[in-house]
Amino acid sequence: MFKVGSRLFLGLTGFAAVNLVAYIIFVERLAIGGTALSLVFAALAGLAAVAMIVNEGDDEAQPREAALTRASMWPLVTVLGLVMFVLGLVFARVYFVLAIVVVLAALAEWMVQAWSESASDDAAHNESARRRLLHPIEFPVIATLGLGVVIFSFSRIMLAISKNAGAVAFIVFAAVILVAGAVFAARPTLKPALVGGICVVGAVGIVAGGIAGAGSGVRAELAEAASEGHYTHRECGAEKSKYFDKKAMKRLSLRSNTAAVIELRDGKLSALVLGFNEPQSVVPVPRANPVTFVFRNFDAAERRMVATLGTAMAATATAEAGKDAHGGKNETCTQLIPNGAEQGLTITYNKPSIAQDEPFTLSVPGLEGQSIQVVVP
Amino acid sequence: MNHESTPEHLGDETLSVTEVLFSTGNRLRSIAARTFAPTALVAILASCATNAPQDTWQPKGPNSEKIDNLQQPIFAVAGIIGIIVSVAVVYAMWRYKDRGQPIPEQTHGKPALEITLTVIPALILAVIGAFTFRVVFDLARTDDTELIINVTGQQWWWEYDYPVQNEWGITQPIISSGQLVMPAGTKVLLRETSRDVIHSYWIPALNGKRDAVPGRIHTLRLEADEPGIYAGQCTEFCGLSHANMRMEAVALSQEDFAAWVANQQAAYQAPAEGTLAKEGESVFLNQCVRCHQVNGLKRPDGTLAIAAPDENVWAGAAPNLTNLMTRNTFAGAMFDLLREACRDDVWNASSAEFGGKYLAGVDEACLNVSDLRAWLRNAPAQKPMYANPALLAETNGKYRGMPNLGLSESDIDKLVAYLLTLK
Numbered sequence: 001m002f003k004v005g006s007r008l009f010l011g012l013t014g015f016a017a018v019n020l021v022a023y024i025i026f027v028e029r030l031a032i033g034g035t036a037l038s039l040v041f042a043a044l045a046g047l048a049a050v051a052m053i054v055n056e057g058d059d060e061a062q063p064r065e066a067a068l069t070r071a072s073m074w075p076l077v078t079v080l081g082l083v084m085f086v087l088g089l090v091f092a093r094v095y096f097v098l099a100i101v102v103v104l105a106a107l108a109e110w111m112v113q114a115w116s117e118s119a120s121d122d123a124a125h126n127e128s129a130r131r132r133l134l135h136p137i138e139f140p141v142i143a144t145l146g147l148g149v150v151i152f153s154f155s156r157i158m159l160a161i162s163k164n165a166g167a168v169a170f171i172v173f174a175a176v177i178l179v180a181g182a183v184f185a186a187r188p189t190l191k192p193a194l195v196g197g198i199c200v201v202g203a204v205g206i207v208a209g210g211i212a213g214a215g216s217g218v219r220a221e222l223a224e225a226a227s228e229g230h231y232t233h234r235e236c237g238a239e240k241s242k243y244f245d246k247k248a249m250k251r252l253s254l255r256s257n258t259a260a261v262i263e264l265r266d267g268k269l270s271a272l273v274l275g276f277n278e279p280q281s282v283v284p285v286p287r288a289n290p291v292t293f294v295f296r297n298f299d300a301a302e303r304r305m306v307a308t309l310g311t312a313m314a315a316t317a318t319a320e321a322g323k324d325a326h327g328g329k330n331e332t333c334t335q336l337i338p339n340g341a342e343q344g345l346t347i348t349y350n351k352p353s354i355a356q357d358e359p360f361t362l363s364v365p366g367l368e369g370q371s372i373q374v375v376v377p
Numbered sequence: 378m379n380h381e382s383t384p385e386h387l388g389d390e391t392l393s394v395t396e397v398l399f400s401t402g403n404r405l406r407s408i409a410a411r412t413f414a415p416t417a418l419v420a421i422l423a424s425c426a427t428n429a430p431q432d433t434w435q436p437k438g439p440n441s442e443k444i445d446n447l448q449q450p451i452f453a454v455a456g457i458i459g460i461i462v463s464v465a466v467v468y469a470m471w472r473y474k475d476r477g478q479p480i481p482e483q484t485h486g487k488p489a490l491e492i493t494l495t496v497i498p499a500l501i502l503a504v505i506g507a508f509t510f511r512v513v514f515d516l517a518r519t520d521d522t523e524l525i526i527n528v529t530g531q532q533w534w535w536e537y538d539y540p541v542q543n544e545w546g547i548t549q550p551i552i553s554s555g556q557l558v559m560p561a562g563t564k565v566l567l568r569e570t571s572r573d574v575i576h577s578y579w580i581p582a583l584n585g586k587r588d589a590v591p592g593r594i595h596t597l598r599l600e601a602d603e604p605g606i607y608a609g610q611c612t613e614f615c616g617l618s619h620a621n622m623r624m625e626a627v628a629l630s631q632e633d634f635a636a637w638v639a640n641q642q643a644a645y646q647a648p649a650e651g652t653l654a655k656e657g658e659s660v661f662l663n664q665c666v667r668c669h670q671v672n673g674l675k676r677p678d679g680t681l682a683i684a685a686p687d688e689n690v691w692a693g694a695a696p697n698l699t700n701l702m703t704r705n706t707f708a709g710a711m712f713d714l715l716r717e718a719c720r721d722d723v724w725n726a727s728s729a730e731f732g733g734k735y736l737a738g739v740d741e742a743c744l745n746v747s748d749l750r751a752w753l754r755n756a757p758a759q760k761p762m763y764a765n766p767a768l769l770a771e772t773n774g775k776y777r778g779m780p781n782l783g784l785s786e787s788d789i790d791k792l793v794a795y796l797l798t799l800k
Contacts (some may be wrong), residue, residue, distance in 0.1 A: 003475075022530065049409055054474050120480075275525045275566045284540035284550060286529045288686065288693025289572045289591060306448055350687040353550075354672065377538040377550035377697075 002052070004115065009048035016041040031248075040074055070117065074110035081106055109134065150203050153210020159222065160213035175204070258344075259283060259291035262362055262372055265298040267369040269363070282373045283362070288350050293362060295334050296342040303364050306333040309348055310356040349376040383706075411589040430582070430608040435559070436476045437582040437607060438600045440477065440516055444585055447512045451505055458501075516584065522566040527760040527763045528597075530576030530589040532615060532690035532777050533622040533760070534709035537630075539641075545634075551641045552672075554696040555706045560634035562602045567597040572692040577613035586612045601628035604731040605690045605725055606705075618778070623710040634730030640800075641700055645673025648798050657795025660788045667777075668695035671799065691763075702739040708779075712748045713758055719743035726758055738800050746793060753789045755781045 002010070027033060043212065082100035088096030113252040116130035154173070158166045180202075184195055260283040261272040270279035285291045295305035309330045334343040353359060353376045360374035382456055429435070437443040453539040483492045526543055529536040537558075539551040545560075552713070557580075569589040578597060579586035587597040601607065610623035629637060648654035658674070662682055666674070686695040701707070705715050705723065713720050719742075726734045748759075757764040762778020767774060 053409075054470050125480075275519055275522055275568050275596060277520060277522065282541055285528055285568060286527060286536070286537065286538065286572070286694075288572065289529065292592075350693065351685075352670070353684065354681065355683040375541065375550055377552040 004119075005051040008111075009044055009051050009117070013041060013048050015042040016044050018176070030163055064257055072110065072113055074106045074113065077106040078110060117126070146203070150206050153207045153213075156210040156213035157206070158213075159217050159218045162219060173206075200202055258294050259285050260372075261294045261296060261342075263296045263298065264303055264364055265296075265366065267299070269367060269372060271362075271372045280372075282375055284375050285349060287352055287376050288348065290346050290348045292344050292346045294342055294344050295337070295362075297337050297339060301366075302336040302338050303366070304334045304336045305343075305345065306331055306363050306365060307345060308361045308363075309347070309368070310349075310351065310353075310358070310360050349374070352376050431610060433581045435582060436791075438584070438602050439596050439607070440600055441582055443512050443515060447508055447590040447595035451509075454501065468797075500800055516598060517596075518598070519566055522598075523562055523564045525566050525568060526557065526559065527603070528557070528567045528569045528578060528579065528589065529572060530611070530615075530622075530695070531572040531694055532574065533611070533618040533762070534696060535576075535578070535611075535624050536696065537693060538636075545637045547642070549642055551638065552670075552697040552699070553641070553704065555710045556606075556704045557599075557624065558634070558637055559599065559626065559628055560603070561628040561630045563597045563600060563631070567599060569595045569597060572694055574615050575613050575614045576611050576622065578609070578624070579612045580607050580624065582607040583626060588613055599626065601626070603631050603728045604628050604633070605728065605729075606735075617763065618709070621709060621711045621760050623706075625706060625710055627672070627705075627735060629732045629735065633736055636736055637703070638684045640703060645671065645699070646794060647675075647797070653794040654798045655795075657791035657793070660784075660791050660797055663782040664782055664784065664788070665698075665792075670695075670699065672697070689726045689775060690771045691777045694777075698796070700800060701796055703736075703800055705735070705739070706755070707749070708752055708760055711750065713745050714749065715738045716745045717742050720745075739797070741797055744793075746795065749793060749796070750789055752779075753782075753784055753792055756788075757781055 016037060020034065020041050021035055022039055081099050084095055085099035085103060088099050090093070112133055113129055116126045116133070119126045119129050157169065161169060180198065185192060258274070260274075260280070263272060263279075265271055271283050272279065273280050273283055283293075293305070293307070295303075297303045308331065332345065332347065334345050337343050349360060353374075360376065361371040362374060363371035407448075423559065424507060426432075433448075436442040464494050481662050486605070516616075524542065525540055527538045527540060529538070534554055535557075537553045539545075539547050539553075540548055540640040541550060557567075559761070565605045565681065566579065567587075569587055570593060570714065571591045573591065575591070576589045577586045578589055580599065582598060583599045583601055585596050589595065605628055607628070609624040609626065611624070612617055613619075615622060626647045648658055661669075661671070662674070666682045668684055668686040668689050670686075674682045676682050684695065687693040689695075702714065705713060707714055719739075723731070723734045753758050756762070756779040760778065762776070763769070763772070764780040766774075766780065
């Protein structure tokens, strides 16, 4: 009746019940945490019931002489996690969260190891049981962590070296990985230790390079660009930022969050609005919600799109420009962009159109008599 | 059972620990069986409900019909497979449960069986996938749209705005909430987004669900075969009052829809001087216009009253109350504006009569005055919201929902009289 499996789940159920009661008393009765803990409690109780009914996890019917325990590192890891937990409470939240993960992982490993070692008299069977239970979890987690460290290290290298060197490095790394993979696949008789050793050496090299790259900092142009607000820069004047991102058109965000695409083609300005089958001259946008317009220039000359934002405080642009930068006008704009290029402009209209003396518009300087009206209901 | 835990016999009348545990186990099994059976029975009986306006198995339009035509055979196939698997699992659990027998010999691999068990599900899924993709692409079409409505979700209500579309007589934007009004037999395209968190728009009788995501515009086709009201529910957990974030789609004949459009665009009619409603207009200007817009409403100095929900509400918007009494619901469609008898009269009307009854709107005789007064008296007590002024630090002092305005009963009388004029 109360075998190993059911005792485990009954214990966990009791632990969840204590947590639930403590949460309700000390935190909040109607909070989401209470709901989550209730579900955990119910799930564990269900598992306990199933374990009791089917006698799952019972190897005690097997006669055995003594528990075949072996040394375990998990108590030590658990204690280290608890120390980190306390330090995290005092110093930094990140260590606190990390400690919770470490403690939970160590307890899980410890628990399963202890269970498996007393599962039967057969040490090989016990180890097999442990592996079957934990390897499907351990391998993906360890692989994810390992790959994460390698990828992060590689990114530090790419940020530290020049653009051209970065392109070369990327190609070389990719080629090495491809060749190594091909060799490993073609030579299945290679010793696992040799394959593992080559992989470890490669990973250690990348991590070492990443540490060196992080130590030397990002390359000069990135540091300089960041200092002048490269990623949020907008200008309506003729001057352009040295580091203006001419490839902003490649950003995925421009594709996924577009209120309208404003096109200048054959001297005509039009708006392509999702859902409308014909080009529009009026674009509806919701009030008090950021919307992005994409400006595409198919004119031979460099052009920019200017958005009038109505009376003061009626709208705010996510970009830095606006208001005072343009002779007192309340407006914002894209960069001058060449033929075939496109750029996004994100704006929040907080007040409705009826609150304005003049309509919200999108226009292109030098293209007189044409504008797209933005209607905010 | 671990016999080592069995104590020495203490006497003929004393049960051993083993016997006690065994007896407890039997009792637990009995309780589990007695609990499971009625629960399963209730679940089965629930599927027989006839008054189920959000039943996914009762399509009322071509889009939901496509989904239904897809899900019926899939459900049948999945059901048969589910029964076979369940029976096999239960049989295996029972047949091979631990009765103290030794662990059987462990074998690994049976290629023919494994390949068969992989190929058969793969084929079934491939066939289902082919039909599913076709329906998915059909439902994603936007090139045959006849009417566009923008839908914006926020905690915990839906805003509908109708962009200018001259072919439908919409010459200026119409903005509404709670009830989506559309012409029947027309391909309507919703352009969905959200102002705060992810919501999901779902009118089961008309189509599947589509998430409304901040910063993105998603489309959803709706089309109703017949005039009527179709109920829905936000289906993406969106916070405290998610369960109260409802919606209704109202389908009207094209003539009735034209009448509705004309009425929505009519100029604001101020209440007559000296009436209770006129006093209510003053209360509205003092208390409500901070967040709620009524198009055309002017202040005593003649300037337009422009609401500023962006300064007071976390989402940046509050329901526009222009023509409030042409809707049947309020507070995120949680409460009816019509008393029960009047509401039933509209909901149960035939297709031919529905439009006339819906367009009649809400008058004093049919107004659900008790719910409306309770709402005006203390809104957070009627619908869970983050509206306690002392607990708004996380939102820079802005509300999520409507706060308790502390209105006097006299002011409530005036407001109700004023709101009744908004038709």
